[in-house]
Amino acid sequence: MPDPTWDAAALVARYDEVRAHTETLAAPLSPEDQTVQSMPDVSPTKWHRAHVTWFFETFVLAGHEPSFTPYQDQYWFLFNSYYEGVGPRYARPNRGLISRPGVHDVGLYRADVDARMRDLVTTLDGGTLDKLASTIELGFHHEQQHQELLLMDIKHVLSVNPLRPVYAGTPGAPSEPDPLGWVEVEGGLVEVGHRGGGFGFDNELPLHQQWLEPYRLADRLVTNGEWLQFMADGGYARHELWLSDGWARVQAEGWRAPFYWTEVDGVWLEHTLNGTWPVDPGLPVSHVSHYEADAYAAWAGKRLPTEGEWEHAVVADGQAEAAEAGGNLADTETYHPRAAGPSTGHLRQVYGDCWEWTSSAYLAYPGYRPSSGAIGEYNGKFMSGQMVLRGGCALTPPGHARATYRNFFPPGSRWALSGVRLADGGVR
Numbered sequence: 001m002p003d004p005t006w007d008a009a010a011l012v013a014r015y016d017e018v019r020a021h022t023e024t025l026a027a028p029l030s031p032e033d034q035t036v037q038s039m040p041d042v043s044p045t046k047w048h049r050a051h052v053t054w055f056f057e058t059f060v061l062a063g064h065e066p067s068f069t070p071y072q073d074q075y076w077f078l079f080n081s082y083y084e085g086v087g088p089r090y091a092r093p094n095r096g097l098i099s100r101p102g103v104h105d106v107g108l109y110r111a112d113v114d115a116r117m118r119d120l121v122t123t124l125d126g127g128t129l130d131k132l133a134s135t136i137e138l139g140f141h142h143e144q145q146h147q148e149l150l151l152m153d154i155k156h157v158l159s160v161n162p163l164r165p166v167y168a169g170t171p172g173a174p175s176e177p178d179p180l181g182w183v184e185v186e187g188g189l190v191e192v193g194h195r196g197g198g199f200g201f202d203n204e205l206p207l208h209q210q211w212l213e214p215y216r217l218a219d220r221l222v223t224n225g226e227w228l229q230f231m232a233d234g235g236y237a238r239h240e241l242w243l244s245d246g247w248a249r250v251q252a253e254g255w256r257a258p259f260y261w262t263e264v265d266g267v268w269l270e271h272t273l274n275g276t277w278p279v280d281p282g283l284p285v286s287h288v289s290h291y292e293a294d295a296y297a298a299w300a301g302k303r304l305p306t307e308g309e310w311e312h313a314v315v316a317d318g319q320a321e322a323a324e325a326g327g328n329l330a331d332t333e334t335y336h337p338r339a340a341g342p343s344t345g346h347l348r349q350v351y352g353d354c355w356e357w358t359s360s361a362y363l364a365y366p367g368y369r370p371s372s373g374a375i376g377e378y379n380g381k382f383m384s385g386q387m388v389l390r391g392g393c394a395l396t397p398p399g400h401a402r403a404t405y406r407n408f409f410p411p412g413s414r415w416a417l418s419g420v421r422l423a424d425g426g427v428r
């Protein structure tokens, strides 16, 4: 859904803004930092910087630039992520082996594509630009997705370094756990999905109706302190709390705490982008898988919300507009979830802090149609074996969070900045 207000000047201005922000995020990282791939799910920083450039080159320049030729033939192969329709690609788990092009050369690639994008946008006729604006806008949001991934990924890269380098920032003062409250939601026949007006991915369409029995959502995220109680009560040792696949992962991988927690001399420490500090009981628990979130909810006698419940509750609570609702997104530069703060009678921590696991499988909405061509591979082909998360996190760029946004990860994923909001009720 393109924003009809784009003209050439606005597109170039936004293009420059989004592209510059990626470079700002990469700036604290050395060339060596930017080259490491610490596990298959993680991509090196310089790969992110090149891949988002490849996206504009492939989906904008290639079809519209007179006498187009790729910047480098090999880059076409190296920086294709998953687009079968574009051609073959380099194996994802081996991205950390690409010592060349180096960081400097990736910078040159970015600068070349940037100059060509500006030229193209300012010279296309109005009708062609109108048609192309939606793809360019998709490129903005794609790059913002990768800005978030860049931070999630470098967090893992730095976590496996025994020196535990700090990316940015300093830890906040220890916070006090705040009592958990509940927000009652009437339910009924509600609308779910993107309503038009402003950008949305194709997977947020079409707007459709769902029936929701009355339910309630926790007014804040589950905290580290509550998670410590779950652990102390044998949460990771009681099979009856776990989905079968989750219990298998607990056994196979020895899970006994959230992903970035380590126990040193009886004290739990948490690795963050601000460094490693003692687990703060008042902060939201983060980097837990869907399996862990579900087991916690079972332990608490509650459940996870469906994505429809989450979205409707946010709208019903008057927080449909992320920009107005605010939240701990990446522009706070905390790069870590914050404490919920005092009760407000409304849902807290809706946008930012932690992506919130839902109980909904990532599936097509009724009537969903992916875009045609290779760009149709963006979302639709991943609608198998993944669960939906809502709300954004402390690494999400502002302007990239909205009530209808459907993030998704496999249920065993822990490296994403994911947390837990409980639901209750919803049955006749």
Ligand SMILES: [Fe+2]
Binding pocket: 051, 081, 142, 146
């Ligand atoms: Fe991508």
